[in-house]
Amino acid sequence: MPHLRVRERCTCECGTVYFDLDRTVVSPAPSGPGTVVAAEAQILTDDGDCPGEVLVFAQAGYLSWLEVCSRSDDINVTLTLARRTL
Template sequence: MVDSLPMDVAEVLDAVLGTDDPVHRALRAQLPHLRVRERCTCGCGTAYFDLDTDAAVPAPVGTGTVVAAGAQLLTEAGECPGEVLVFTQGGYLSWLEVCSWSDDIAVTLTAARRWLSR
């Protein structure tokens, strides 16, 4: 985890970028240079980032906006109410999106953190 990031954001990024994939390794290397600029106001927990691009190397994902990582969320009951997605722009971490597919289950970053840690 990275001390400069809020715990919920750091833990979800750690879970979603946890594989040994070369893109995930490159994005994890950007984490020490990452800060949360703002969060979505609806309460979902989506976080928008600022990154010191002078100190970080871009990940090999392309020059545009790319979904570089993601994970479907599974509840304790086995339901899939949404997902989290990690977006990059120009190979740099840009935002962490919390997506809800359900009107019945609240999908937030806090819930995602719990479901991903199981």
Template structure:
């Protein structure tokens, strides 16, 4: 966990950015330099970041806003209530979004982490 980030944000970023390759490696290098600028007020856990770009190099995502990592959420019952998206702007981590596709299942970062942990 990164001390400057709330545990739910840090843990979900770690789970979603765990793939091998230069993109995820570069994004993982940025995480220690992140702080949360703002959170969504609905309770989902979406977080908007501040990043000191002088401390890290941009990830190889290309220009503009890009979904650099994503994970579909699957419950223990096999339902797909949403996904987690990691956005970059010009190669730098910008925000972590929790998307809900269901009105019946509450999708939060805490729930996302649990469901990400049960993926095979």
């Protein structure tokens, strides 16, 4: 996406990233004024377990951040693991 850049990353190494979007060249999606989950996907391991998920959030119609969520402390859920399974 030409008008989207990573502003910062989570310090815990989970893969969560926060975006900056050039709002002068991109119009908001019709999602309303609040924060919504714009997309979500489960992370699956080779044996079919689902240790977490990836969520993409929008605020006031603009992409805001991508979050890598863990459902357990038993596995290190990272963006690398998510990329292998999505």
